[in-house]
Every structure is written in structure tokens, then in C-alpha cells.
């Protein structure tokens with residue numbers, strides 16, 4: 001995939017081709033989202049595709065396709081449901097993100113209606129519920145039909161399903177003879193969590209967020225399934241009706257409430273853009289405590305006569321707009337700070353949050369990095385966030401972009417509970433009670449328990465079996481946790497993995513007779529372990545999990561010492577700070593004091609050393625290829641990665657390129673030989689093009705290095 005060309009640089013041919021591609025991609029995303037209730041891309045990525053499509057269409061109106069995504073709503077009804085033709089179309093809403101767009105919305109309406117700047121113009125502002133829309137047709141006060149939006153013209157008949165919702169009255173009194181009530185079906189947070197727990201226990205699929213759960217639950221061919229799902233409903237509008245409900249939007253909603261429909265309590269009347277923005281801020285602050293997902297605030301012209309005059313565009317009303325929340329930010333409560341102990345003993349603080357949906361994913365944890373970060377300082381003691389600290393009970397802003405681990409971006413001091421105390425970072429390990437010490441040069445506090453610390457031991461085992469280490473099929477993080485706690489057949493250190501089969505022979509019950517295991521999976525596991533008794537040197541060094549020894553350093557060490565015997569002898573004979581072995585270690589290009597002393601210390605720590613010796617006794621270690629003799633098409637080349645990589649992380653890509661003898665640079669220059677660009681590659685790909693540097697995509701890269 002190549003980088004996006006700025007719209008003003010597109011040729012007509014390129015624009016036509018890109019519009020075709022976007023129409024296809026958007027239709028695919030729409031089907032996944034609306035038809036299968038299982039989105040394949042994030043909402044932000046989807047919105048970016050739509051925006052790009054709109055920009056190109058604006059510059060090349062002649063190229064607008066008959067199947068243009070901007071002229072469509074949702075997706076056609078799914079197979080299996082009877083179809084319902086809507087008497088009045090069910091539309092989408094125009095989106096806005098910036099305050100300036102709201103001022104423009106107001107100005108546009110005034111121009112359209114010929115209203116002066118000072119003429120009064122009232123709007124309603126109400127939460128935009130993140131569920132799916134439903135149209136309920138009442139005739140003579142009886143519910144006769146319920147339909148989803150579908151493609152706006154034709155929806156799915158879900159009458160029997162809708163009847164199972166207790167929020168939806170089967171009969172209403174005092175309503176016009178014909179009335180289509182429209183609103184949103186949604187699932188509350190608590191119900192969503194309970195449903196996902198039940199689904200997981202029953203081995204059924206779980207849902208990514210409450211919206212998907214609501215849509216997937218309403219759109220069932222078997223109404224009994226819908227009945228078993230805790231769905232709710234808010235009414236916010238209407239379709240066909242035989243007599244008007246009121247003169248105003250608010251008046252009409254009040255009548256729907258009188259008929260017995262739940263309506264959203266946070267609906268307000270606002271007299272212009274400033275009041276709308278104030279209401280937006282107020283609703284955004286409440287977002288996490290509402291108990292259900294909202295993804296913005298909807299503004300509507302209150303006067304229904306004016307709504308009629310304003311009318312509709314192809315897919316949206318002119319009299320309403322959805323002011324969306326930024327896709328990646330949300331406010332919520334920091335309930336607790338917990339400490340996790342990692343492989344190297346690092347105490348990592350984690351924020352436990354009141355769950356909030358950010359970018360389509362329910363977030364309940366965020367990283368807090370270290371104690372300085374919690375206290376509002378960086379590693380040099382300089383204030384960050386204006387020196388504001390995080391405390392349990394605080395109201396915090398969560399940030400999540402792409403697949404990045406959620407972070408806390410800010411804290412609202414005006415909402416700090418009066419009894420909230422500064423967080424006291426523990427000085428002892430919560431897992432094993434050993435002292436947790438912070439060295440001067442380090443921002444991290446570490447448990448000194450080493451292998452006696454269960455948390456460190458488990459994390460080291462997980463690392464040992466991980467993909468770039470021993471990579472033992474059937475022995476993943478979950479199994480490691482289980483075996484670690486097992487009384488009969490425990491794995492407490494790597495050597496235990498290689499005695500597992502022999503010990504199992506002596507045990508009752510046998511592994512194959514245990515919960516979660518069978519004859520086949522047990523046999524396969526033993527075979528997978530057997531296969532790993534022969535292991536390349538660099539993998540073994542990496543697998544030991546010594547601090548600062550990542551894949552790249554493990555490879556470096558392997559290529560220098562070549563055999564386990566040589567490596568082990570050098571580490572054993574070296575002393576930190578001096579001597580021939582120490583000097584030799586430091587003379588390796590890429591090995592510094594920190595790495596060297598970490599290695600030597602590990603080999604001189606008696607418990608560690610004994611554990612390594614016990615392990616190696618079971619292995620046959622393959623020697624490495626000498627350094628500098630890397631035979632690969634990218635050896636000696638300077639490579640730059642840019643954009644999103646889909647098959648590997650950036651760190652992985654870098655490590656693999658380096659292992660193949662390439663140099664990986666962060667920016668494009670004349671010295672660059674090759675640019676690997678994924679989706680979203682920006683200026684770097686353009687620079688490469690300007691400099692005439694070869695640019696390839698991830699797939700081509702994998703082929704080049706023989707890893708596709």
C-alpha cells in the first residue's frame with residue numbers, strides 16, 4: 001500500500017481509482033458493522049475513509065459514483081429477516097467534531113431560513129446514544145411493527161424481538177392513530193459485562209462493546225434469544241404520523257414520555273452555539289457515570305415548523321447535527337491503583353478505571369508507568385501535567401489511539417474527593433514481601449526477591465515460552481500460569497518444562513485425564529517440548545530473560561561467542577568492572593556497561609545460576625553464525641519503517657531487520673536504501689518518493705527477507 005496523496009495533487013485517473021477502492025472498502029466496513037455487528041476496522045479508521053471519500057468527491061464532483069458511500073445510509077437488510085419499507089426514510093446525522101463546526105451549523109441554518117444573527121433560534125441538545133436505531137409503528141395505539149434502519153429505505157422486520165423489550169410498550173394511550181416512534185436500542189454497561197461473562201462461560205462469542213452487543217441481540221432470527229438479552233430503549237423522534245405530536249421537538253419528546261416511552265433525562269433547550277457547547281461539556285463530563293455508552297451530543301432545531309422548512313439532504317436532515325466526542329478520549333473515575341510485578345521485578349502501577357468505551361473498546365485499565373509519573377514528574381524531576389498527581393478516586397481523562405495501551409492524559413482537580421491522599425508507592429513487593437528498591441539512575445522500583453518472587457518466576461516462564469524464545473506450541477501464558485500453581489505437576493522454572501513428561505509418567509492422574517487436557521493435547525505438548533531440546537544459541541540467551549538482553553542483544557552475544565560453552569565460560573569468569581573477560585564483553589560493538597553488568601551479575605547470582613545450569617543440562621544448543629557473515633538481501637542496507645505495520649510491531653520489524661544485518665533509521669535521508677511503508681505513512685513516504693528511494697509495502701518486505 002502506498003501513502004495517501006494530498007487531494008489537490010490527485011490526477012483524475014488516480015481520483016477515480018481511489019473512489020472505487022474507497023467505495024469497496026466502506027461497503028465492506030458497513031456490512032461488517034451493520035450487517036454482522038462485528039466491525040473489522042476501528043470507528044476512527046472508518047471515519048477517516050469516509051472523510052477522504054468526501055474530500056475527493058468535493059474536488060471531483062464529476063467522478064461521484066452511483067454507489068457513492070456518501071449517498072448511502074447503513075447497509076441493506078440481512079438475509080433471513082422479512083423486509084419493511086419505511087413510510088418515512090430513516091436517516092443518518094451529519095457529524096461535527098470542532099466547536100467552529102457548531103457555529104457554522106447555526107450560521108448555515110440562519111442563512112437557509114433567512115434569519116438575522118439576532119433572531120431567536122432554539123435548539124435541543126441530548127446525548128447521542130450509541131446503539132442501533134429502531135422504528136416502532138403503532139396503529140390505534142397498538143404496536144404492529146418494529147423495524148431496523150437497514151439502508152434507510154428498507155429495514156429488517158424485528159417485531160417479535162422488539163416485543164420482548166420491557167422498555168417498549170405494546171399499547172399506548174392518547175396517541176395519533178398512526179405513529180412511528182423512533183429511538184435507540186442499547187445495552188447498559190452492567191448488563192453488557194454480565195452478558196459477556198455469561199457468553200464466555202458458555203463458550204460463546206463475546207462482544208467488543210455494548211453497541212455491538214445491542215445490535216447483535218436485537219437482530220436475532222430467534223426472538224427467544226433477544227428476550228434473554230437485557231436490551232433497553234430511548235425514544236428520541238418519530239417517522240410517519242397521522243397527526244402532529246406538538247409544535248416543538250421538546251414538546252413532542254415530552255408527549256412520547258407521556259405515552260410511556262423512556263426518554264433521555266439529559267435533554268436540554270439551548271439558545272445558540274455557546275449554550276450548545278456548554279451542554280456538550282456538561283454531558284461529556286457525565287459520560288462515564290451514565291451507565292450506558294454515548295458517542296456525542298445531538299443538536300436539533302426545536303421549532304418543528306422550521307424543521308419542516310429545512311428538510312433533508314440525501315442522507316441527513318438539515319436541522320440536526322451530531323457533535324461527536326473525540327474518538328480516543330473519555331473521562332472516567334480512577335478507582336484504584338494496583339501494582340503488577342514483571343519479569344525483571346519491576347513494580348508497574350496500573351490504573352483500574354470505571355469502565356468507559358473509548359474508540360469502540362471498553363477500557364477498564366490504563367498504564368501509569370512508574371511512581372514519578374503518578375506524582376506528576378518526569379524522570380528528571382520536571383513537572384508534567386502542571387505537576388498534577390493521580391490519586392485513587394480522581395476523575396481522569398483516558399486516552400487510547402489505535403492499538404496503543406490506554407494512558408491517562410489528565411486529571412480534573414475540581415472533582416478530587418476531599419479525602420483523596422497522594423498515592424504512596426509501596427517499598428516492598430506486594431507479591432513476595434521482599435524489599436522493592438529503586439536505584440538512583442532508574443525510574444522503576446524493583447522487587448529484590450528474584451526467583452523466590454512468584455510474580456517474577458511466572459513472568460519469566462511466560463517469557464521463556466514466548467514466540468521469539470522457546471515458542472513451545474501448547475504452552476502459552478495461560479498454561480504457564482496453570483502449571484506454576486499446580487501441586488502435582490508443577491513448572492516453577494524452565495528446567496521443569498523438560499522433566500514434565502517424565503514426571504507425568506509417575507503421576508496420577510495423568511495430564512491427559514485432567515480438565516482441559518486430553519490424550520491428544522498432552523501428547524502434542526510433550527512432542528513440542530521434545531522438539532525444543534535443540535535450540536539455537538541466540539534463542540536460548542534471549543529466553544533466559546536477563547535484564548537488558550532483548551532479541552537484538554541476544555543475537556549480538558550469540559554471534560560473538562558462537563557456542564554456549566564459550567558464552568557461559570566468559571560470563572562465569574568475568575567480574576564486573578575489570579579483567580580480560582569483562583574487557584572482551586565490552587569490546588563487542590553494541591554492548592555497554594549496563595548490559596555487561598546485568599549479564600555478569602545474573603551468572604554470579606547463585607540461585608539464578610543454578611537454575612540456568614539445570615535448564616541447559618536438558619538442551620543441545622546449536623552454535624551461531626559468526627558476526628558479520630549475515631547472508632541476506634538487506635545486509636548492510638539502511639532501512640526506514642513508516643506507517644502502520646500489520647503483521648508485526650515496529651520493534652519486531654526493527655529487530656528482525658537488524659538481525660539480518662540491516663541498519664534501521666528513524667528518518668529518511670540520502671543514505672536510506674529502502675523505505676517500508678504501511679497504511680497511514682505520511683511525510684516519510686513522500687520524502688522517499690522525492691529522493692527517488694525505493695519504497696515497498698510490508699508484504700513485499702516480508703517476501704524480500706524470506707518471512708512471508
Ligand SMILES: NC(=O)c1ccc[n+]([C@@H]2O[C@H](COP(=O)([O-])OP(=O)(O)OC[C@H]3O[C@@H](n4cnc5c(N)ncnc54)[C@H](O)[C@@H]3O)[C@@H](O)[C@H]2O)c1
Pocket residue numbers: 029030032033034039040041042043044046047073074091092093126127128129130131132133134149183184236237298322
Ligand atoms: N467501524 C466500522 O467499520 C464502522 C462501519 C460503519 C459505521 N461505523 C460507525 O457508525 C457511524 C456511522 O453510522 P450512522 O450512519 O448510523 O451514523 P451515526 O450512528 O453516527 O448517527 C446516526 C444515528 O444516531 C443515532 N442516535 C442516537 N441518539 C440519537 C438522538 N438522540 N437523536 C437522533 N439520533 C440518535 C440514530 O440511530 C441515528 O441513526 C460512523 O461514524 C462509525 O462511527 C463504524
Ligand SMILES: [Zn+2]
Pocket residue numbers: 341429430431432433434447448449450453454455456
Ligand atoms: Zn516480589
